Amino acid sequence: MTESLRVRVGAVVLVLVTTAAVVFSIINFRQRSTFDFPHDGVAWLDSDSGLAANYIAPNSPAMQAGIKAGDRLISINDFPMLTSAEVSRRLWRAGLWTELNYQLSRGGSKFTARLVTAPAEKPLVYENYLRLVGLVYLFIGAFIFLRRWSAPRALHFYIFCLVSFIFYSFKSSGKFSTFDWEIYWGNIVAGLLQPALLVHFALVFPERSSHRRWRWLKSLALYLPAAGIGFLYLAVSRQWLGFVPWVGSLRVLDQIGLAYMGFYFLLAAGIFLYSYLRAPSGILRQQLKWVYRGILAVVPFVFFYIVPYVLMDGHPPAWTRYSTFTLALVPICFAYAIIRYRLMDVDIIFKRGLAYTAATAGVVTIYFLIVALVGQLSHTAGPSGPVAGMLAIVLAAFLLQPFQAWTQRRLDRFFYRDRLDYRRTLIEFGRTLTNEVHLEPMLGSVMDRISQTLLVDRLAIFLIDETSGEIRLARSLGLGTADASGPHDLRFLDPARKDFSRGYVFYETPRNAPETEPSVRRTLERLNLNYYIPCRIRERIVAVLGLGKTVDGDFLSSDDVELLFTIAGYVGIALDNAQLYTSLEQKAAQIERLKDFSENIVESLNVGVFAVDLEGRIESWNSQVELLLGVPRQEAIGRNLVEILPADLVEEIEARAEEEHVSSVYRFHLRNRESRLLVVNVSITPLFGKDGQRLGRLILVDDVSQRARLEDQLMQTEKLTSLGLLAAGVAHEVNTPLAVISNYIQMLAKQFPGDDPRAALIEKIIKQTFRASEIVNNLLNFSRVGSAQFSEVNLNSVVEETLTLVSHPFKTARVEVKRNLQSELPPVLGSMNRLQQVFLNLFMNARDAMPTGGVLEVRTSCSNGTVEVEVVDSGVGISLDHMNRIFDPFFTTKTSGRGTGLGLSVSYGIIKEHAGKIDVRSTPGRGTSFRLEFPIARKAAHV
Numbered sequence: 001m002t003e004s005l006r007v008r009v010g011a012v013v014l015v016l017v018t019t020a021a022v023v024f025s026i027i028n029f030r031q032r033s034t035f036d037f038p039h040d041g042v043a044w045l046d047s048d049s050g051l052a053a054n055y056i057a058p059n060s061p062a063m064q065a066g067i068k069a070g071d072r073l074i075s076i077n078d079f080p081m082l083t084s085a086e087v088s089r090r091l092w093r094a095g096l097w098t099e100l101n102y103q104l105s106r107g108g109s110k111f112t113a114r115l116v117t118a119p120a121e122k123p124l125v126y127e128n129y130l131r132l133v134g135l136v137y138l139f140i141g142a143f144i145f146l147r148r149w150s151a152p153r154a155l156h157f158y159i160f161c162l163v164s165f166i167f168y169s170f171k172s173s174g175k176f177s178t179f180d181w182e183i184y185w186g187n188i189v190a191g192l193l194q195p196a197l198l199v200h201f202a203l204v205f206p207e208r209s210s211h212r213r214w215r216w217l218k219s220l221a222l223y224l225p226a227a228g229i230g231f232l233y234l235a236v237s238r239q240w241l242g243f244v245p246w247v248g249s250l251r252v253l254d255q256i257g258l259a260y261m262g263f264y265f266l267l268a269a270g271i272f273l274y275s276y277l278r279a280p281s282g283i284l285r286q287q288l289k290w291v292y293r294g295i296l297a298v299v300p301f302v303f304f305y306i307v308p309y310v311l312m313d314g315h316p317p318a319w320t321r322y323s324t325f326t327l328a329l330v331p332i333c334f335a336y337a338i339i340r341y342r343l344m345d346v347d348i349i350f351k352r353g354l355a356y357t358a359a360t361a362g363v364v365t366i367y368f369l370i371v372a373l374v375g376q377l378s379h380t381a382g383p384s385g386p387v388a389g390m391l392a393i394v395l396a397a398f399l400l401q402p403f404q405a406w407t408q409r410r411l412d413r414f415f416y417r418d419r420l421d422y423r424r425t426l427i428e429f430g431r432t433l434t435n436e437v438h439l440e441p442m443l444g445s446v447m448d449r450i451s452q453t454l455l456v457d458r459l460a461i462f463l464i465d466e467t468s469g470e471i472r473l474a475r476s477l478g479l480g481t482a483d484a485s486g487p488h489d490l491r492f493l494d495p496a497r498k499d500f501s502r503g504y505v506f507y508e509t510p511r512n513a514p515e516t517e518p519s520v521r522r523t524l525e526r527l528n529l530n531y532y533i534p535c536r537i538r539e540r541i542v543a544v545l546g547l548g549k550t551v552d553g554d555f556l557s558s559d560d561v562e563l564l565f566t567i568a569g570y571v572g573i574a575l576d577n578a579q580l581y582t583s584l585e586q587k588a589a590q591i592e593r594l595k596d597f598s599e600n601i602v603e604s605l606n607v608g609v610f611a612v613d614l615e616g617r618i619e620s621w622n623s624q625v626e627l628l629l630g631v632p633r634q635e636a637i638g639r640n641l642v643e644i645l646p647a648d649l650v651e652e653i654e655a656r657a658e659e660e661h662v663s664s665v666y667r668f669h670l671r672n673r674e675s676r677l678l679v680v681n682v683s684i685t686p687l688f689g690k691d692g693q694r695l696g697r698l699i700l701v702d703d704v705s706q707r708a709r710l711e712d713q714l715m716q717t718e719k720l721t722s723l724g725l726l727a728a729g730v731a732h733e734v735n736t737p738l739a740v741i742s743n744y745i746q747m748l749a750k751q752f753p754g755d756d757p758r759a760a761l762i763e764k765i766i767k768q769t770f771r772a773s774e775i776v777n778n779l780l781n782f783s784r785v786g787s788a789q790f791s792e793v794n795l796n797s798v799v800e801e802t803l804t805l806v807s808h809p810f811k812t813a814r815v816e817v818k819r820n821l822q823s824e825l826p827p828v829l830g831s832m833n834r835l836q837q838v839f840l841n842l843f844m845n846a847r848d849a850m851p852t853g854g855v856l857e858v859r860t861s862c863s864n865g866t867v868e869v870e871v872v873d874s875g876v877g878i879s880l881d882h883m884n885r886i887f888d889p890f891f892t893t894k895t896s897g898r899g900t901g902l903g904l905s906v907s908y909g910i911i912k913e914h915a916g917k918i919d920v921r922s923t924p925g926r927g928t929s930f931r932l933e934f935p936i937a938r939k940a941a942h943v
Helices: 003-034 084-094 124-147 154-169 178-204 212-235 247-278 283-311 318-339 345-378 386-416 418-435 439-454 518-527 558-604 623-629 647-655 705-750 757-783 795-805 807-812 832-848 903-913
Strands: 042-047 050-056 072-076 099-106 109-116 459-464 471-477 531-537 540-547 608-613 618-621 663-671 677-688 694-703 791-793 815-821 828-830 854-863 866-873 917-923 927-935
Touching: 003 124, 003 154, 003 178, 042 084, 072 084, 084 099, 124 154, 124 318, 154 178, 154 318, 178 212, 178 247, 212 247, 247 283, 283 318, 439 459, 439 471, 439 540, 439 558, 531 558, 540 558, 608 623, 623 694, 647 663, 647 677, 677 705, 705 757, 791 795, 791 832, 795 807, 795 815, 795 832, 795 854, 795 866, 807 815, 807 832, 828 832, 828 927, 832 854, 832 866, 832 903, 832 927, 903 917
Parallel strands: 815 854
Antiparallel strands: 042 050, 050 072, 072 099, 099 109, 459 471, 459 540, 531 540, 608 618, 608 694, 663 677, 677 694, 791 828, 854 866, 866 927, 917 927
């Protein structure tokens, strides 16, 4: 059978057994609650001399009829009684509330006792509590098994819980039907298996390495006593179904079974204690610590119920049943051990359970004292009967809570000792944290108090910057220098990334944390902290408090974590206050620095700046104004503008005094105190405060004397440039009519004979025409750039270099470039710089044709001895009206200031200079294509 099949079969069997146990328990509960069988209140003991009354139940029919322990039964209604089984049959046949005549002997004398059968006493409250304990076992076992079925010993633990559920839930109703016999034997078998399973679990938890054969032998030896006692139960039964066993023998077997149970319970506690003492520090020791303390919950059951039951012949006092109250702690402790529950709540459950147990015992004692006192007083005066009992119950109920609280305080004092005072003062300290406004002392106080209170030796506080989201280690305690120093990857504490909705983040073992980033895992290992508790203020996480284990290697309890949550709230408020105070200090220093910085800026300006109030008095005066006007600051501050500035400038300023916007005085000619003539630009702007109220005016004086001179020179240069361009244009225009005049005058000269006096005049005209033509040619040659040196050029390289030059403007204009360049393109003969100017003009024109972005495609190819370059854009295109004029000089469709109209004209000349061709195709709205052809180098050399 494969492993998966065994798992499936085992799961099916467990489900069926669990379902059957739950269904049987429900049916048994209903039968036990509704079915009553007749009973006389006597425990008859079979002996060689007959039936003897071994025990008389209080307030039973037998006690009321006068039967006493030791009396021997002879007959019932004249039917001889030889065994206790026959008594049970006779009572069963008689039924409830039937009068029976018991013939007995006492001390050798016979007598008759009449009694009325009554329902056998059923301790329903006690039994229902045991059923509740059984349900706790089953629920915790199922929960642990479903959540952690693959954990070591999870199946063993579930079987133990299921057997415990059967033992505590199956109670024979006394009907002794087939189903009732199944319930009876189920209870017997479960009662024998439960202690053995517990000891077995104690031996194998935690995982121990031993030889497989020896492990099976030890396990077999554990179950031999249970098998022997079970065999004795079968041996004393005469039949399998429908037979009531011998009462005395069964009672002895019950005593043996309970003694075996108590011994095994104590043995399991001892094994767990031994494992705890030998366990290394860490979570295993913490588990075993509370497992063995949890198993101590059976001690009251062993000493207050099992021991009296064995010693008192199976009839212990009724109050001993309440010792089962602590049995519910056993599955809780074991559940913690299996699932490794992350809070030390077992500690709290143990201590509170101990407190409630002690309080309950004390209140029960007080209750019986009150009952005895009321009974004593009822013989003389005061209430009696049910009223007295009710009064005792009410008084005991009122005493329970105060007595429990008093006991809890004493236990806390015992367990925590000096830490209790720290725990109390820590809350008070948290409330006084807000008085500390400096961050570092406050953090130090917090860490010292928490360390002393919780005995934690590794702490850290991480601050979160609200604006940038940066997380940094602000302070630490117990971390080494290497661990506390950076760098730290603290992304696992990011509130936007880490889920703090459950309250805090817990890492059982930082080395095995589920974080995936290697840097985060290294940080967790270096910090070696287990708890990360957020410090909140108004739902904002301003810091995270990190804590490790205690100095004993234990985890924190839920009380400790709850205390930390309270402190974290105060720490959050204190941190916020400290950060606000630090921020205010920084802002004050920043304002001071800004003030100095602003004054330095004003002093460093190349522009004269001064401010005047609403009445025209000067409030500030920078150094540049001193240099411009020659008036020292001490002399200017506090005086009126009229006293410092020339009257005409003051008049200009005052004329703009009421304007709400910036106004200017352009190119004002100012003569300062040193009689130096300046040309200045003056700007006047209203000066407003933070509340929008007008405070005065701010006046800027900019010396533009040098700029004015440069502008005049530039203007003259531009005139000369324009004149040169005009001269070149005139030369072009004049050259043509001069050529016509020269041709016609030469033709006219040939028509006159040499001796004709008009021939001399015509000759003079011809000379002057040539002279004018020479002047024009010289002017054209002066404006023409000299020819460049031609060499072999690869057009792919020219295109690539040019595209590199325009990459930035293309990116800004959102133009996408597609290259479709033929590899191994033959070279052409030409000037690389001039060809680059051609492609630069084409590319920039394409960019301007795509104002909202687009696609520019460049293709190169070789065919028929020529190299072809095609530049295609997806721009607005060229209209048909402009197509024939695009190569004309000074023709442009661009807005004013964007183009000169010479780009394509120059490019056309360069292409022709390289013996090339250019062809243009364009569709308005769809784009333009420029196709260029150049002869390859060998062919171009012959052109």
